[in-house]
Amino acid sequence: MTARFTVTARVLAVLAAFSATNPRLTLTEISRRTGLPLTTTHRLVGELAAWGALERAGDGRYRIGLRLWEVGSLAPRSLGLRESAMPFLEDLYEVTRENVQLAVLDGTEVVYVERLSARSAVSVITRVGGRLPLHATGVGLVLLAHSPPELQERVLAGPLRRYTRKTICRPDELRRMLADVRRTGVAISDGQIELVSLSVAAPVRGPGGEVVAAVSVVVPAPETHPATNPLSYVPAVRAAARGISRALGHS
Amino acid sequence: MTARFTVTARVLAVLAAFSATNPRLTLTEISRRTGLPLTTTHRLVGELAAWGALERAGDGRYRIGLRLWEVGSLAPRSLGLRESAMPFLEDLYEVTRENVQLAVLDGTEVVYVERLSARSAVSVITRVGGRLPLHATGVGLVLLAHSPPELQERVLAGPLRRYTRKTICRPDELRRMLADVRRTGVAISDGQIELVSLSVAAPVRGPGGEVVAAVSVVVPAPETHPATNPLSYVPAVRAAARGISRALGHS
DNA sequence: GACGGCCCTTCCGCTGAGCGGAAGGATGGT
DNA sequence: ACCATCCTTCCGCTCAGCGGAAGGGCCGTC
Numbered sequence: 001m002t003a004r005f006t007v008t009a010r011v012l013a014v015l016a017a018f019s020a021t022n023p024r025l026t027l028t029e030i031s032r033r034t035g036l037p038l039t040t041t042h043r044l045v046g047e048l049a050a051w052g053a054l055e056r057a058g059d060g061r062y063r064i065g066l067r068l069w070e071v072g073s074l075a076p077r078s079l080g081l082r083e084s085a086m087p088f089l090e091d092l093y094e095v096t097r098e099n100v101q102l103a104v105l106d107g108t109e110v111v112y113v114e115r116l117s118a119r120s121a122v123s124v125i126t127r128v129g130g131r132l133p134l135h136a137t138g139v140g141l142v143l144l145a146h147s148p149p150e151l152q153e154r155v156l157a158g159p160l161r162r163y164t165r166k167t168i169c170r171p172d173e174l175r176r177m178l179a180d181v182r183r184t185g186v187a188i189s190d191g192q193i194e195l196v197s198l199s200v201a202a203p204v205r206g207p208g209g210e211v212v213a214a215v216s217v218v219v220p221a222p223e224t225h226p227a228t229n230p231l232s233y234v235p236a237v238r239a240a241a242r243g244i245s246r247a248l249g250h251s
Numbered sequence: 252m253t254a255r256f257t258v259t260a261r262v263l264a265v266l267a268a269f270s271a272t273n274p275r276l277t278l279t280e281i282s283r284r285t286g287l288p289l290t291t292t293h294r295l296v297g298e299l300a301a302w303g304a305l306e307r308a309g310d311g312r313y314r315i316g317l318r319l320w321e322v323g324s325l326a327p328r329s330l331g332l333r334e335s336a337m338p339f340l341e342d343l344y345e346v347t348r349e350n351v352q353l354a355v356l357d358g359t360e361v362v363y364v365e366r367l368s369a370r371s372a373v374s375v376i377t378r379v380g381g382r383l384p385l386h387a388t389g390v391g392l393v394l395l396a397h398s399p400p401e402l403q404e405r406v407l408a409g410p411l412r413r414y415t416r417k418t419i420c421r422p423d424e425l426r427r428m429l430a431d432v433r434r435t436g437v438a439i440s441d442g443q444i445e446l447v448s449l450s451v452a453a454p455v456r457g458p459g460g461e462v463v464a465a466v467s468v469v470v471p472a473p474e475t476h477p478a479t480n481p482l483s484y485v486p487a488v489r490a491a492a493r494g495i496s497r498a499l500g501h502s
Numbered sequence: 503g504a505c506g507g508c509c510c511t512t513c514c515g516c517t518g519a520g521c522g523g524a525a526g527g528a529t530g531g532t
Numbered sequence: 533a534c535c536a537t538c539c540t541t542c543c544g545c546t547c548a549g550c551g552g553a554a555g556g557g558c559c560g561t562c
Contacts, residue, residue: 006258006298006548006549007257007258007259007262007519007520007548007549008258008262008295008298008299009298009302011258011259011262012298012299012302012304015322016322018322018325019325020325023325023327023331024327026537026538026539027538027539027540028537028538028539029538037521037522037523038522038538038539038540039521039522039523039540039541040520040521040522042539042540042541043520043521043522044259047257047259047260047263048259048263051260051263052357053263055326055328060538060539063325063326063327064322064323064325064326064327065326065328066326066328066329066355066357066362067357068319068322068323068326069320069323069324069326069328069329069330069380070323070329070362070380070382071266071267071269071315071319071323072315072319072320072321072322072323072324072380073320073323073379073380074269074270074271074274074314074315074380075306075314075315075316075317075319075320076274076275076314076315077306077316077317077320078317078320078321079320079379079380080274082379083378083379086367086368087368087370090367090369104317106303106317106318111317111321116337116341117337117338118341119338127334128324128330128333128334129320129321129323129324129325129330131321257519257520258519258520258548258549277508277509277510278509278510278511279508279509279510280509288550288551288552289509289510289511289551290511290512290550290551290552291549291550291551293510293511293512294549294550294551311509311510
């Protein structure tokens with residue numbers, strides 16, 4: 001039988017077999033999910049485990065290992081960014097007592113790099129290291145609004161997935177929203193992922209003024225909490241974004 | 252020429268070429284650090300970059316990519332643990348206003364999984380994703396004290412690296428400290444890594460009662476700040492450790 | 503302009519690292 | 533005992549991976 005692809009690609013396929021919904025897998029499950037023969041999987045997994053990229057627990061299942069996370073933590077766009085942003089995220093968390101999030105753009109999705117949550121804050125489905133589409137989240141809208149036109153067109157070309165009845169799914173509506181974000185400098189996403197949540201987000205800029213991340217607070221939506229005034233969060237989110245930008249060398 | 256080791260091992264060697272002191276590398280530097288011929292390095296790096304494990308910036312240098320961190324964030328012992336611990340870390344941070352850290356054991360070192368720092372807190376050299384030896388840090392002493400005897404003997408066999416004049420470097424002294432940690436349930440490490448810092452650490456337990464992590468506060472050392480009373484932090488650190496343990500299913 | 507140092511990028515004949523079917527084993531449930 | 537599921541080991545075969553060689557780009561120095 002001919003090999004389907006390179007060893008490197010196979011190794012990476014093994015790593016990509018793990019997900020938030022399938023964080024622990026048997027050898028056979030990894031084989032199935034990757035399409036690699038069991039013996040091949042066995043060889044690769046064995047080596048990855050020896051190195052620490054995968055760890056095998058008492059139940060015989062494999063999970064992503066500490067060593068992989070450790071190397072991954074060197075990524076400037078994740079924990080490197082988080083390091084610079086943390087004081088300002090903490091400040092924002094202090095003054096709002098709500099969910100605070102930091103995210104970056106990757107492909108056509110946002111990747112959440114950090115999150116600080118109060119026990120009393122509205123629950124959010126985001127996970128550090130997790131992804132969501134650009135069009136439906138505060139941080140995603142900020143990142144999309146400031147991205148190259150080609151990317152914007154690509155996203156606008158759809159499909160724009162619906163999460164709730166409030167999710168922006170029409171390209172013309174999204175286009176207007178993006179223009180508004182660029183004009184006002186903040187994005188307000190109300191009930192687009194979950195009806196109970198509203199996020200206020202602002203752009204974080206790098207040394208050359210380019211938008212490199214977005215910071216947001218997620219608060220109860222006015223629909224379920226009439227006392228919520230989204231606009232009251234704008235100054236604090238802006239201040240946090242400016243602080244982080246400064247820490248990143250933006251002048 | 253005979254290959255020195257497998258493709259998988261080579262891929263992992265490329266990833267391991269990156270470190271906190273060398274987070275960005277040229278292709279030639281990666282080749283040098285791994286000992287792989289330039290052409291081989293070029294092939295592997297190209298594929299890793301295509302996948303997102305490495306990212307190449309405008310300066311032509313490679314750095315660890317977001318995708319690798321993203322997969323790594325699935326590791327139960329890092330961000331998975333952090334997720335459960337975060338509320339309690341935040342509480343500890345609130346009540347102390349000092350550095351708060353969460354760490355796990357790997358090999359003969361601690362790996363820092365999370366850190367919350369106040370701007371006014373004493374500076375610490377630890378980095379999320381970074382490592383330090385077990386014998387010289389509060390969290391390390393906790394993890395070592397509760398580790399299998401073989402590991403303890405291995406560490407006691409040395410070498411025990413010295414960081415300051417206060418670092419415990421004699422095996423008999425360390426053995427006594429470990430017994431003390433087990434007896435009192437907390438570790439106090441005074442000026443062992445930096446003379447200006449003192450840490451108070453306690454064990455975090457998993458469902459079966461096994462120690463799976465350690466939580467600590469790092470405060471100014473009494474030597475430089477005579478007003479510091481380390482014992483005053485013990486109850487709060489203990490409470491945080493208990494809270495995290497409970498969240499992990501320990502009863 | 504010439505030269506050297508450094509950092510790539512591409513090519514392609516050769517061969518041994520990687521492949522995976524086959525065989526066998528362990529465990530748990532019925 | 534049988535079956536399903538999940539491994540673990542073996543080994544002949546072949547093509548994926550190898551890396552020296554060739555070539556190129558960029559920058560600094562003389």
